[in-house]
Each structure stands twice: as C-alpha cells, then as structure tokens.
Amino acid sequence: MPVTAQEALRITRVLETELDKRQAKIKVWNDFFVGKHNLEWASDRFRQAFGGLFANFSDNWCEVVCSAPAERLVPIGFRFGTGDDGDPAGADKDAQRIWQASNMDAWSRVAHTEAMVKARAFVLVWVEDPNADDAEPEITVEDATQCIVAYEPGSRRRRKAALKRWDGEDGFTYATLYLPDEIWKWRRSSTVSGLVLPEALTAGWKPRGDDPDQARIPNPLDRVPMVELRNRPRLIDEPSPEHANVIPLQGAANKLIIDMLTASEGGAFPARWGAGIDLPKDPLTGQEIDDPELWRLSVSKMLRASNPQAKFGNFEAADLRNFVAGITLITEHISALSRTPPTYFMGKVENVAADALTASEAGLTSKCSEKTTFLGEDWEEVMRLAFLVKGDEERGKNPLAETIWRDVAYRTEAQHIDAVLKKKALGVPWRQLMEDTGYTPTQIDRMEKMLEADAERAARALAFKPPGEEDFPDVEDEGAGDRTGDEVLVP
Known part of the structure; x- marks a missing residue:
C-alpha cells in the first residue's frame, strides 16, 4: 500500500539509524582486509629502532582469507525451470544477455569480495523508465556502507524496504527509499563552504526538487528492487565477514613479527667483547679515553692490546627461530579456522603429491559449495527482478530459477x-x-x-x-564429340 510522506520519512530515519550502527564494524573489517592494522601497541623500542619505517606495517593474511573463496565463486548462467514440453531447460539466453549488458560477469566478483569483507553486499535492479516498451534492466552492485534492507517480521526473505544513502559532490547527501509500491527520493545539505555540518543540523530530509510530490515515484515491480547478498547467514545472528575469527590472530602475527624485527635490530648480529684492555690515556689529564670509534671494527681495522692478559670474544647472536615457529603456528591456526588451504600461506611448495594438494583444498571447496547455495538464491532473485522490469512475469515469478556456477574445485587439467x-x-x-x-x-x-x-x-x-570409384553414366560413342551446351563430355 502507498504511504504518506511522513511515513516514508519515518521509515527512512529508522533505516538510516540502523545503517549508521553498522559503520564502525564495517570500517574495522575493511581496514584489516586492506592492511590498515592498528600498531599502537608496538613497543617504544620498536619505534626507537625503526622510526616511521614500518608505520604501515602488516603481514596481512586477512586479504588471503577473504579472497580465497571469492575468487572461486563465478556465476556463468541461469536456468528457469523446464520448457513447455517438459524437457529440462538449458541456460537462458535472455538472462545471459541481461547479465552481460550490465557487466555482471565482472561486477559479480566484486559483489562476492565485498560480501566476504563486509558481511554484506547489495545488488540493485532498476530502469529509468519501467513503462517504456524497450525497457532494459540495469543491475548494479552497491556497498554495505551505503545500503540496508529491512525484512518483514519473522522473515529473512520477504523484503519490506531498502535504503541507499550517499554523499554527492555538490554539498548534499542523497537517499533513496525503496518500497514495494513506490520509491521516495530525498536529499539534505551536508556542507557549507566545504565544512561538514554536525549531524543534528542535517537530520531533515527534503524531497529532491521544489515539489514534494516529485520525491515519490511509483514502483511497478511490486517488489523492493534491492537484494542483499549475505555472507555466512544465520537465523537470528547477523551475517559475519569471512575473516571475523582471523582478526585476533592477525594481530598476534603482527606482534610476533614486530618483536622479531626488534630483536634482529638489537641482537641478531654477534656483539664483541674485550677484557683486560688498557685504554689510551689523555696526555694532559691522564684519564682514559673511551672513544666509541676505537671499537668500530671493519675489514681495515684490527683490535690490539698491550696487556698480555687481554681477551677478546663474541656474544652469541639472538636466535630468531623461536619467533618463526610462533608465526608459523599462528598461520596454521588461521588456515584451520578459515578452511584456507595451507598452500596459500606457504612461499613455496616442494615434494607434495597431487592427491595431497587436492585433499588440502577439501575444506575450501566444501565452503565454496555451501556459499553457492545461498548466493545462488540471491542471484536468482536478482534475475527475476530483471525480467519483471522487462514485463516478463513468467520468468519474473518463476520459483524454479537456478544459478549455474563454475566448478569451485581446482584440479589439474588431466x-x-x-x-x-x-x-x-x-x-x-x-x-x-x-x-x-x-x-x-x-x-x-x-x-x-x-x-x-x-x-x-x-x-x-x-x-x-x-x-577411381565414381559411377559414370553410360555414354554412346556415336556423336559423343558433337554434344555441346550443358551436356558433360566424358572422355
């Protein structure tokens, strides 16, 4: 049922409030994926040794954990039930054309990566003029920091409303509220002379345009045209990013590597010692001269002592293998928790049988197969919306739609x-x-x-x-040489 402008504004504010609550978590998840890790806990000794050399340091395994399943999830087509004669339907050519027209063979991969990193990604299906005879749907991938979908009470499938909010380059913040029957478009001022205004001064949404009625657009699809792709969906709990359990271990790995770098700076090189050495004395004061330059050794210098009891020696260098063992243990835990093959964490692979490599990928393959089940349902809804835009209700409401995926398992060609x-x-x-x-x-x-x-x-x-085996027609000798026109002369 259509709603009033006041009700549409109320729904917009409710969705916006929930969207704002998600921003902090999404930022943390995204920062760990791109390698922006917090190093505030690094020791003062580390800062003194390296200054700002490693200010942006991170041994980033979160990117590997998120990208490993995302790169294997590739939709390659869609089916829509069975044909009119009851025969199984092949890949739908119209669906393939719509998919390619929106460049979704590339952007679907972006959507999967975003869902792995931010727990959600969104796909919007719309057209500028739905009532046009040649209306072509446009499918776009939307970011989790800008979009939110609300569902009917007690359902994780029936979409009640959706909101997209973004900052324009003209000093305004824009929002679009998607309802089953209508769409509302708002905007509000976000800056004055380039200064960002406090949120309290920008809370009021106004219709885009001078006429309030221009903010409302009928929605002929009778459905909310935004679909949410959820990673690791749950019944009651919220979906979570792929690296949720890895983030604490990522911090531990960073700390061990920083400690190893600090130890290498202070004790990885063998220090020398000397005992019973007579230091040179100042001829004027008679005091011993303790000049550090005297002890800076090189290939052109040597140590000598006048005291026959003098001794020289080296301290043992710090053993960094304990740090390496700890880092290796953490990466093994990351591999086990995320079901990412150990080969993804190794710089090289030697003397590993093909069957062993296949077995090591069983966890990731199983995880990706599970994801194709849930994500496939979402992409099928996206394609149904695309056909509704074209006025094709047979495929737009077909419950037997099926996503065709590329094989998620890696095998040798043989x-x-x-x-x-x-x-x-x-x-x-x-x-x-x-x-x-x-x-x-x-x-x-x-x-x-x-x-x-x-x-x-x-x-x-x-x-x-x-x-040599041709069958030639019988030709009489008489008059054979006199035949002309279209007749074939056979020697």
Missing part, C-alpha cells in the same frame, strides 16, 4: 578431463559434460553449432566416392 570422460561412460549427456568441463553457456552454444557444421561437412563428404 584430473578434470579424466573425471569428465568417466561421467561420459556413465551416460551423462554431452551438454552437461561441457558444463562440468567449465565452459560457459555461450561457449557451449557456439561449440554445438560448430559440431553441427562439422556433421554437415562430413555428410557432404560421404556423398562422393573416392577417386
């Missing part, structure tokens, strides 16, 4: 093809085998046409006998 050939022996159809091989629906369609063309060429070739 292992992959061997598995496909074994499926073929079981009777798996050719098109399914091509999907399992990793080809996109567009590539499969192209190969299918190429196979048809090859079959036609082979059929034409079989229509002619090899040279």
Whole structure:
C-alpha cells in the first residue's frame, strides 16, 4: 500500500539509524582486509629502532582469507525451470544477455569480495523508465556502507524496504527509499563552504526538487528492487565477514613479527667483547679515553692490546627461530579456522603429491559449495527482478530459477578431463559434460553449432566416392564429340 510522506520519512530515519550502527564494524573489517592494522601497541623500542619505517606495517593474511573463496565463486548462467514440453531447460539466453549488458560477469566478483569483507553486499535492479516498451534492466552492485534492507517480521526473505544513502559532490547527501509500491527520493545539505555540518543540523530530509510530490515515484515491480547478498547467514545472528575469527590472530602475527624485527635490530648480529684492555690515556689529564670509534671494527681495522692478559670474544647472536615457529603456528591456526588451504600461506611448495594438494583444498571447496547455495538464491532473485522490469512475469515469478556456477574445485587439467570422460561412460549427456568441463553457456552454444557444421561437412563428404570409384553414366560413342551446351563430355 502507498504511504504518506511522513511515513516514508519515518521509515527512512529508522533505516538510516540502523545503517549508521553498522559503520564502525564495517570500517574495522575493511581496514584489516586492506592492511590498515592498528600498531599502537608496538613497543617504544620498536619505534626507537625503526622510526616511521614500518608505520604501515602488516603481514596481512586477512586479504588471503577473504579472497580465497571469492575468487572461486563465478556465476556463468541461469536456468528457469523446464520448457513447455517438459524437457529440462538449458541456460537462458535472455538472462545471459541481461547479465552481460550490465557487466555482471565482472561486477559479480566484486559483489562476492565485498560480501566476504563486509558481511554484506547489495545488488540493485532498476530502469529509468519501467513503462517504456524497450525497457532494459540495469543491475548494479552497491556497498554495505551505503545500503540496508529491512525484512518483514519473522522473515529473512520477504523484503519490506531498502535504503541507499550517499554523499554527492555538490554539498548534499542523497537517499533513496525503496518500497514495494513506490520509491521516495530525498536529499539534505551536508556542507557549507566545504565544512561538514554536525549531524543534528542535517537530520531533515527534503524531497529532491521544489515539489514534494516529485520525491515519490511509483514502483511497478511490486517488489523492493534491492537484494542483499549475505555472507555466512544465520537465523537470528547477523551475517559475519569471512575473516571475523582471523582478526585476533592477525594481530598476534603482527606482534610476533614486530618483536622479531626488534630483536634482529638489537641482537641478531654477534656483539664483541674485550677484557683486560688498557685504554689510551689523555696526555694532559691522564684519564682514559673511551672513544666509541676505537671499537668500530671493519675489514681495515684490527683490535690490539698491550696487556698480555687481554681477551677478546663474541656474544652469541639472538636466535630468531623461536619467533618463526610462533608465526608459523599462528598461520596454521588461521588456515584451520578459515578452511584456507595451507598452500596459500606457504612461499613455496616442494615434494607434495597431487592427491595431497587436492585433499588440502577439501575444506575450501566444501565452503565454496555451501556459499553457492545461498548466493545462488540471491542471484536468482536478482534475475527475476530483471525480467519483471522487462514485463516478463513468467520468468519474473518463476520459483524454479537456478544459478549455474563454475566448478569451485581446482584440479589439474588431466584430473578434470579424466573425471569428465568417466561421467561420459556413465551416460551423462554431452551438454552437461561441457558444463562440468567449465565452459560457459555461450561457449557451449557456439561449440554445438560448430559440431553441427562439422556433421554437415562430413555428410557432404560421404556423398562422393573416392577417386577411381565414381559411377559414370553410360555414354554412346556415336556423336559423343558433337554434344555441346550443358551436356558433360566424358572422355
């Protein structure tokens, strides 16, 4: 049902308040992903030894933990139930065209990375003029710091409202409220002469434009056109980023490495000592001269002493292997908690069997398979909205939509093809085998046409006998040389 402007403003403020509550956590999660780690706990000795050399230091494993699953989640097409004759439907070509038109083959990967880092990502489906005959949907990926979706009470699926808020370059903050029946557009002043105003002075949203009625736009989709991609969804608890459990261990790894750097500066090089050495004396005062330059050794200097009882020696250098063992232990814990293969944390891999590498990736493969289930439901809703924009209610309300994903498991080419050939022996159809091989629906369609063309060429070739086996018609000798026109003369 349509709402009044006052009710729309109330919903906007409620969603904005909740959006503001999320900002602090999102900033921390994003900072750890990009390597902005807090080093306030670093010792004074570390600062004295290195100054600002390592001011932005981080041994960043959070980026690895978030990127490892995100890079394997690649949607390659969509299906919509079965055909009219009951046969299983292949990849929908219209869905593929809409997907490509919005560059979603690239931006879907950005959406997955954002969801891994910030626990959520958002996808907006809209069109400038939904009532136009040639309306084409536009799919855009939105940031978790700018968007929020509210659901019906007791549901995590039925969207009640959505809000997008962003700062413009003209000194105004803009907001768009998405409701099932209508869309409200607001703006408010955020700066004066380049100065950011206090929030209390900018709380009032006003319609965009002079006429308040211009703020309201009908929504012909009858649905909230924004979809939330949730990472690690829960029933009651909020979704969480991929590196939520890794952040404390990341801090521990940073501290051990900083301690190792500090120890290397102070004790990694063997210090020398001397005993029973007669120091030179000042001829005027008779006091011993303790000049540090006398003890700065190099290849062109040597130590000598007039006292035959003098002794020289070296202190043992600090053993940094204890730090290395601690750092290795922490990275192993990060690998286990995040189900990221140990090979992602190793600088090199030696003498590891292929089966062992495959087994080490089982956890990540299982995790990615689980994510395709939940994220696939969200992408299916996105594509349904896209067809609703085009006025196609058959596919826009089809509950049998299915996302086609690229295989999330990494295999060698030999292992992959061997598995496909074994499926073929079981009777798996050719098109399914091509999907399992990793080809996109567009590539499969192209190969299918190429196979048809090859079959036609082979059929034409079989229509002619090899040279020397042709069947020639009987030709009488008399008058054979007098035939002209279209008749073929056979020698």
